Amino acid sequence: MEAETATASRRQWIAKVLSSALRLWLKTQVEQIADLQVEVQSGDRRLLSGVIQQVSLSAQQVVYQGLHLTQLNLVAANIRVNLGQVLRGKPLRILEPIPITGSVCIQVTDLNASLQTPLLAEAVTAFLGTLLNQPPHPLEQGVQPLSIAAVADLSLRQLQVEIAGDRVILQGLLNNAGEEIPVELETGLTLRSPQELQLTHLRWLAAPGLDPGVSRMQSRHFSIDLGSEVELHQLRLESGVIHCQAKLTVIP
Structure with a gap:
């Protein structure tokens, strides 16, 4: 029981660290972003091996390479990252191409x-x-x-x-x-x-x-x-x- 509790606590801690690291990484990829929400979902084994099973994110007023996006809601799956380095305080890196699905809204002003x-x-x-x-x-x-x-x-x-x-x-x-x-x-x-x-x-x-x-x-x-x-x-x-x-x- 104690081992299961310890594993769950470690997973929650890793998920929290990865969520913060992902937020920082996303902000380095865009010129502007507002109301960014990131949720990490992954099983214990995959997370501990550096694979995030699913990330859900939403944001508004995103500017990416000059393209202005009013609102977006995206889901990315099976994201392999440099977990060991992230846990030592290094910047997050995406190690493999990742598929992303979701919805995008663009107002005419943007x-x-x-x-x-x-x-x-x-x-x-x-x-x-x-x-x-x-x-x-x-x-x-x-x-x-x-x-x-x-x-x-x-x-x-x-x-x-x-x-x-x-x-x-x-x-x-x-x-x-x-x-x-x-x-x-x-x-x-x-x-x-x-x-x-x-x-x-x-x-x-x-x-x-x-x-x-x-x-x-x-x-x-x-x-x-x-x-x-x-x-x-x-x-x-x-x-x-x-x-x-x-x-x-x-x-x-």
């Missing part, structure tokens, strides 16, 4: 904050340039193609996104060969596969070469590859908010 990072702004500019080079919708035969400079010469500022029901509206000021022109694009956003987002029923509301008050449909849908380490299982748009259920693999 989405717009994410778009201010150079990496995302450049990606959006290149994407818009690619779209502008596409022909009009087949039902709009006879319409003149939109006129832009080379994609590499484009720049975009005052980039903003709105979420209106299940539609996304992207707008900004495009510098096209020295001329600054408003651009506005409306699109649906769905899952084509767990690794691909699909933009559907794209319509230009403002663009270079497009008369004011005239809209133009794109001729096809466009897909965005999320990479092999991410799986989106659910994507839902509400006014001002994106909700998604996802699975990803974290490579230490």
Whole structure:
């Protein structure tokens, strides 16, 4: 009985130490995080061998590599860590890739904050340039193609996104060969596969070469590859908010 009590006490102590170490490790991985809650769950043998059976965490206002996440609730399983070093006061290290599942909520204000990072702004500019080079919708035969400079010469500022029901509206000021022109694009956003987002029923509301008050449909849908380490299982748009259920693999 005393041995069982001692083992339970040691497990609780290790779980507490690991919980604190995980909190510190998580804070080093992000630029900002608030209301972080971490819960460690593991059996005695696995925990004592340095494997955390499950970690549940929740947080708000997370900024990771410039991406602003309003709220997240995640579960990670079978996390192998350097337990011996942690118990001696060393920083925690993740020793193997870990699968993570959970839900993420992004409000439009945080989405717009994410778009201010150079990496995302450049990606959006290149994407818009690619779209502008596409022909009009087949039902709009006879319409003149939109006129832009080379994609590499484009720049975009005052980039903003709105979420209106299940539609996304992207707008900004495009510098096209020295001329600054408003651009506005409306699109649906769905899952084509767990690794691909699909933009559907794209319509230009403002663009270079497009008369004011005239809209133009794109001729096809466009897909965005999320990479092999991410799986989106659910994507839902509400006014001002994106909700998604996802699975990803974290490579230490």
